[in-house]
Amino acid sequence: MSAYAQLETRFRRLSALSGALAMLEWDQAVMMPAGGAEARADQMATLGLLRHESLIAPEMGELLAAADGIKGELDPWQQANLREMRRLWRQAGALPGRLVEARAYAAAKAEMAWRRARAESDFPLLAPHLETLLDLTREAAAAKAAAFAIPPYDALLDDYEPGARAADLDVIFADLAAFLPDFLARALERQAARGAPLPLPGPFGQAAQQELGRRLMTALGFDFTHGRLDVSLHPFTGGVPDDVRITTRYDEADFTRALMGVLHETGHALYERGLPAAWRRQPVGEPRGMVLHESQSLLMEMQVCRGPAFLTFAAPLLREAFHGEGPAWTEANLFAHYRRVARGLIRVDADEVSYPLHIVLRYRLERALLSGDLAVRDLPAAWGEGMRGLLGVAPPDDRSGCLQDIHWPGGAFGYFPTYTLGALAAAQFYAAARAQDGTIEPGIAAGDFRPLLAWLRAKVHGLGSFKTTGEVIAQATDAPLGTAAFKAHLTARYG
Amino acid sequence: MSAYAQLETRFRRLSALSGALAMLEWDQAVMMPAGGAEARADQMATLGLLRHESLIAPEMGELLAAADGIKGELDPWQQANLREMRRLWRQAGALPGRLVEARAYAAAKAEMAWRRARAESDFPLLAPHLETLLDLTREAAAAKAAAFAIPPYDALLDDYEPGARAADLDVIFADLAAFLPDFLARALERQAARGAPLPLPGPFGQAAQQELGRRLMTALGFDFTHGRLDVSLHPFTGGVPDDVRITTRYDEADFTRALMGVLHETGHALYERGLPAAWRRQPVGEPRGMVLHESQSLLMEMQVCRGPAFLTFAAPLLREAFHGEGPAWTEANLFAHYRRVARGLIRVDADEVSYPLHIVLRYRLERALLSGDLAVRDLPAAWGEGMRGLLGVAPPDDRSGCLQDIHWPGGAFGYFPTYTLGALAAAQFYAAARAQDGTIEPGIAAGDFRPLLAWLRAKVHGLGSFKTTGEVIAQATDAPLGTAAFKAHLTARYG
Numbered sequence: 001m002s003a004y005a006q007l008e009t010r011f012r013r014l015s016a017l018s019g020a021l022a023m024l025e026w027d028q029a030v031m032m033p034a035g036g037a038e039a040r041a042d043q044m045a046t047l048g049l050l051r052h053e054s055l056i057a058p059e060m061g062e063l064l065a066a067a068d069g070i071k072g073e074l075d076p077w078q079q080a081n082l083r084e085m086r087r088l089w090r091q092a093g094a095l096p097g098r099l100v101e102a103r104a105y106a107a108a109k110a111e112m113a114w115r116r117a118r119a120e121s122d123f124p125l126l127a128p129h130l131e132t133l134l135d136l137t138r139e140a141a142a143a144k145a146a147a148f149a150i151p152p153y154d155a156l157l158d159d160y161e162p163g164a165r166a167a168d169l170d171v172i173f174a175d176l177a178a179f180l181p182d183f184l185a186r187a188l189e190r191q192a193a194r195g196a197p198l199p200l201p202g203p204f205g206q207a208a209q210q211e212l213g214r215r216l217m218t219a220l221g222f223d224f225t226h227g228r229l230d231v232s233l234h235p236f237t238g239g240v241p242d243d244v245r246i247t248t249r250y251d252e253a254d255f256t257r258a259l260m261g262v263l264h265e266t267g268h269a270l271y272e273r274g275l276p277a278a279w280r281r282q283p284v285g286e287p288r289g290m291v292l293h294e295s296q297s298l299l300m301e302m303q304v305c306r307g308p309a310f311l312t313f314a315a316p317l318l319r320e321a322f323h324g325e326g327p328a329w330t331e332a333n334l335f336a337h338y339r340r341v342a343r344g345l346i347r348v349d350a351d352e353v354s355y356p357l358h359i360v361l362r363y364r365l366e367r368a369l370l371s372g373d374l375a376v377r378d379l380p381a382a383w384g385e386g387m388r389g390l391l392g393v394a395p396p397d398d399r400s401g402c403l404q405d406i407h408w409p410g411g412a413f414g415y416f417p418t419y420t421l422g423a424l425a426a427a428q429f430y431a432a433a434r435a436q437d438g439t440i441e442p443g444i445a446a447g448d449f450r451p452l453l454a455w456l457r458a459k460v461h462g463l464g465s466f467k468t469t470g471e472v473i474a475q476a477t478d479a480p481l482g483t484a485a486f487k488a489h490l491t492a493r494y495g
Numbered sequence: 496m497s498a499y500a501q502l503e504t505r506f507r508r509l510s511a512l513s514g515a516l517a518m519l520e521w522d523q524a525v526m527m528p529a530g531g532a533e534a535r536a537d538q539m540a541t542l543g544l545l546r547h548e549s550l551i552a553p554e555m556g557e558l559l560a561a562a563d564g565i566k567g568e569l570d571p572w573q574q575a576n577l578r579e580m581r582r583l584w585r586q587a588g589a590l591p592g593r594l595v596e597a598r599a600y601a602a603a604k605a606e607m608a609w610r611r612a613r614a615e616s617d618f619p620l621l622a623p624h625l626e627t628l629l630d631l632t633r634e635a636a637a638a639k640a641a642a643f644a645i646p647p648y649d650a651l652l653d654d655y656e657p658g659a660r661a662a663d664l665d666v667i668f669a670d671l672a673a674f675l676p677d678f679l680a681r682a683l684e685r686q687a688a689r690g691a692p693l694p695l696p697g698p699f700g701q702a703a704q705q706e707l708g709r710r711l712m713t714a715l716g717f718d719f720t721h722g723r724l725d726v727s728l729h730p731f732t733g734g735v736p737d738d739v740r741i742t743t744r745y746d747e748a749d750f751t752r753a754l755m756g757v758l759h760e761t762g763h764a765l766y767e768r769g770l771p772a773a774w775r776r777q778p779v780g781e782p783r784g785m786v787l788h789e790s791q792s793l794l795m796e797m798q799v800c801r802g803p804a805f806l807t808f809a810a811p812l813l814r815e816a817f818h819g820e821g822p823a824w825t826e827a828n829l830f831a832h833y834r835r836v837a838r839g840l841i842r843v844d845a846d847e848v849s850y851p852l853h854i855v856l857r858y859r860l861e862r863a864l865l866s867g868d869l870a871v872r873d874l875p876a877a878w879g880e881g882m883r884g885l886l887g888v889a890p891p892d893d894r895s896g897c898l899q900d901i902h903w904p905g906g907a908f909g910y911f912p913t914y915t916l917g918a919l920a921a922a923q924f925y926a927a928a929r930a931q932d933g934t935i936e937p938g939i940a941a942g943d944f945r946p947l948l949a950w951l952r953a954k955v956h957g958l959g960s961f962k963t964t965g966e967v968i969a970q971a972t973d974a975p976l977g978t979a980a981f982k983a984h985l986t987a988r989y990g
Binding site for chain 2 (some may be wrong): 013015016017019020023024027031032033034036038040042043044045046047049050188222223225226227228239240241242280281297431477
């Protein structure tokens with residue numbers, strides 16, 4: 001067996017390990033009783049360590065070198081696969097196994113503490129766990145930064161978006177932090193002038209919400225023989241490409257959030273399912289990174305499903321699902337609901353105008369936490385101050401402040417920026433898609449999502465990790481990633 | 496760190512791997528959409544292989560030898576832990592990793608084929624998968640038999656019940672095959688003379704059945720912060736001691752089967768939860784084997800919950816759950832339902848008199864399949880013939896014949912005998928428990944299961960793998976495992 005073929009076998013096993021981990025994570029969030037937490041932390045830390053040890057096994061370096069020697073015999077996808085294998089190997093080699101295991105345990109403990117802390121709005125319950133986790137994260141960032149000769153924060157970003165650089169983020173976030181506060185203020189004025197939409201009277205039973213969600217998911221292209229929809233405290237997309245697990249949470253007084261939540265996660269799920277089937281369980285068949293992943297959920301939710309074409313299709317289904325009648329249930333009034341902007345406290349409930357400001361806050365705070373400029377105990381105060389500065393509101397308690405997100409307690413530092421880069425990419429993709437295929441938007445209005453899905457499959461999903469994020473965006477949209485399409489979209493919808 | 500301490504670390508990781516596998520198995524049976532099967536097979540085969548490779552790593556033998564050298568410094572539980580480590584290491588060393596992986600894949604494929612074959616009552620759909628699996632099982636049995644100098648079938652038994660020997664089974668099964676057919680015939684005559692119990696009119700909604708099940712599980716001692724109750728095609732107990740997952744299946748026309756099914760699995764769950772907490776994730780903290788495991792489920796179901804004392808407690812709860820009124824819902828009529836015997840086709844629905852005959856059949860057939868005396872294609876005919884001989888009935892189709900059980904398609908050859916050994920042990924344990932503690936049965940009648948659970952915790956659960964099955968039984972009941980208590984129980988209830 002050639003060195004390359006041996007590598008494929010090894011990485012197939014690594015992918016199976018990662019898949020097992022993904023299922024355990026899903027179960028932890030959706031099914032596990034609280035008393036199972038310690039055993040689960042053991043299971044996940046052990047699998048993570050085994051993955052790490054398999055990656056850094058001495059033969060791995062030898063096989064990579066041998067495969068490089070016969071690179072000319074490989075086809076372009078195999079070459080790209082070899083490149084991705086090397087990238088993962090280098091990443092793992094930068095970290096000692098001890099640190100990988102310790103971070104996994106610390107994250108599991110912090111996440112369990114966060115569940116209690118959030119429920120009780122009690123930040124000190126989380127603080128010591130977060131400090132431990134920050135120490136270990138700093139150590140990991142420093143080790144990887146030294147190995148790759150990049151700044152420590154870039155080393156963290158790289159875990160979620162390969163090649164991302166804080167220097168580029170600074171430019172984009174400065175642009176958005178300058179543009180959005182004024183834009184938001186003007187959008188709020190126009191919204192006030194239009195008057196509030198007619199209220200949508202509830203209650204909306206969870207079963208009816210779920211059935212509607214499943215119906216719309218199916219219309220968008222979600223295949224329930226390869227996935228599930230369940231309930232969790234913090235909605236997410238998990239599982240593996242052939243078994244995609246999405247979750248949501250329901251509010252029986254207001255269906256609008258869970259519905260868009262489901263459609264958002266469906267965007268993630270369609271990306272996973274659309275990854276190149278011929279490269280399942282190989283590195284080149286993996287999602288490129290979190291920027292493209294978030295672009296797919298935000299394209300579906302923000303660009304498509306909160307827009308008039310989708311609501312033309314969906315309004316009758318909503319009326320049917322909830323026995324809605326009268327002027328509150330018109331497409332125009334539903335659009336008015338979904339176009340509302342607000343100076344809100346909660347990121348996941350934020351409208352697309354204010355959302356990037358939530359991200360700018362988290363970006364600034366996580367950089368300050370990591371650099372040591374901000375102490376963990378001062379996080380709640382810094383959060384309040386940042387919210388006032390960027391959004392003009394401050395949380396009354398930590399539950400609706402710095403305890404709202406699972407990311408940091410889960411060990412994900414450097415993740416938040418991908419949401420906003422994803423939002424920019426989503427706007428750019430959708431503008432390009434409509435320009436290139438005039439049947440996409442009429443299709444959506446008629447409930448036919450095949451033209452949109454075909455474009456996404458060809459330009460994004462089916463490429464896996466064959467190209468870089470920058471290449472995928474540039475080739476699909478004829479432009480590098482920037483803020484122009486996003487601003488144009490906001491101006492068209494809210495301006 | 497001493498060699499022994501290093502071994503504890505290694506076995507803690509192995510236990511985490513096994514725990515991860517247990518969760519993936521549960522998910523496969525309860526949650527996974529059909530399209531996830533291939534990816535799941537990859538995940539499970541990979542984890543199984545990693546477990547195997549960790550066990551047979553060269554340092555493991557060195558550490559075991561070094562720990563043996565300082566055995567005198569270890570306390571009795573540590574010494575037993577070391578003994579169990581060595582047993583697992585020897586077991587793994589007998590099999591090549593290639594074979595472990597191949598069996599896991601073959602079992603995953605055969606199990607998926609079985610699901611279709613059973614639904615369509617189409618044995619040829621399963622047959623080729625079963626042949627492959629049998630070949631691999633024979634190969635594994637031969638390798639282990641050679642390493643341990645035991646017969647190949649004993650090598651398979653040993654996977655489920657350490658130290659079990661077919662020579663002993665032959666004696667017990669000959670005894671039961673001689674006693675039970677006549678006893679069953681007489682019990683049927685007496686039952687006919689008594690007349691049929693009054694029918695219990697349905698339907699019984701799944702939600703009400705589930706709520707009653709949860710209520711009784713809680714009374715028995717099941718802790719829902721450390722476990723779940725769900726639905727699956729084939730009821731089972733899975734998960735890990737701190738997160739025990741039991742399943743059942745509901746029939747809205749008849750609550751009686753699901754109810755006893757839930758109480759049966761609760762017996763398994765209480766054993767898992769009662770394993771010695773100080774030895775979690777170490778070999779000596781594991782269940783001793785499937786004989787004790789099955790003894791705990793059968794003690795709960797057959798000895799306790801189908802008996803008059805339990806029904807005294809449960810009858811009012813059943814009436815409340817299903818709005819039952821009148822003479823059909825008396826404790827006596829419920830007992831008459833639960834004491835019914837029949838010449839049935841389905842093992843999991845069999846009464847306790849005929850059940851061992853189902854096992855004798857499977858024992859004979861799996862030995863014939865493994866030895867090659869019976870070809871896979873001839874299994875349906877041999878099944879029919881065996882059923883006629885032992886039970887006097889034959890299945891009209893393979894769904895209610897050789898396709899009814901998941902065990903063989905799942906790769907479990909040598910498992911079935913443990914059910915009947917477990918039934919014998921259950922009778923022996925319960926007779927001893929009542930003799931030793933006069934508060935047990937009055938407690939059950941009053942809904943207080945603490946005396947029973949305390950006895951089981953002290954005599955069985957809390958011992959983990961500290962002693963052998965034979966030692967546990969002999970010390971708890973003052974007698975070696977035999978058929979006497981079981982026959983006495985049957986005679987008291989049906990004679």
